[in-house]
Amino acid sequence: MKKYVTYRRVSTAEQGRSGLGLDAQDRDIKLFLETYSDTPLEVVGEFLDVLSGKDDDRPQLAKAIEMAKRLGAELLVSKLDRLSRRVSFIANLMEDPKLSLRVAQMPYADKFQLHIYAALAEQEREFISKRTSAALAAAKDRGVKLGGMRDATMKRNKVVKANAQRRADKVAGLIIPLREAGRTLREIAGELNNAGVKTARGGAWQASQVKRILERLEAAA
Structure with a gap:
């Protein structure tokens, strides 16, 4: 059975903005699971960080990563920038052989493609x-x-x-x-x-x- 650990992140200011709020992230994750995932599937964990400070302060993300690696599940996020806006942080995740990552808005992207996207997004x-x-x-x-x-x-x-x-x-x-x-x-x-x-x-x-x-x-x- 395909296993997923979902992770969502918002700041206080982002919660009401289209494309960044929880409703939008839930929608994207649901669409991925219903349309692009192998079946049968199970969401074994759901984690959420609500931030008001630095981008590095993501305690729930650390828990989500630990669970995904421990259970052999894929870490699923709606957008790549929900993990981090820093390409160096994302690159470190990509290099972890024990972690499998999926991005709902880019359902067919592999780790190499996600790394390139993160670098381009940082430049933008x-x-x-x-x-x-x-x-x-x-x-x-x-x-x-x-x-x-x-x-x-x-x-x-x-x-x-x-x-x-x-x-x-x-x-x-x-x-x-x-x-x-x-x-x-x-x-x-x-x-x-x-x-x-x-x-x-x-x-x-x-x-x-x-x-x-x-x-x-x-x-x-």
Whole structure:
């Protein structure tokens, strides 16, 4: 019987975004099992990491890998970047002769092909990050102010929330690409500060403020 250990990973900010949330990963894994897997099959373990910090903090992935190797099962993920966004980490998994890996969205890909894809994806994320940084620098040169929009005289909660959402939407095009490129909350805050983008109160960005913006965007999605 074919055995699988499934692994899913989301961050707090990713859970509501199409293509990255749990529902999308569940859909892809189910489609693979129903369409591409040998039968009979059994899912012997299911693991989930919900992250809010560094990409390296994946305790459930370690357990999933251990179980897959111990039971001779295949480790199944929906997308390759659910394992990691770093090609070096994925390369180490590929080199483990005791671990068999399958990616639902690439059902026929072997380890060599997955390694190439991981390297190309890392290059793409690096390019996106550099492109976004260039856009931030250009906005700074033009004197564009993306923060400081809060009107201190507003007292009604509805108005305050509406303004907060508008501010979140305005910086979304800068913050989300950096997050999807694998930048941490602290790194995103640093990019915004380096580009001269101010917060709503005209101050410097902190990781906690970036997190609140991402959560607000998620809630509005």
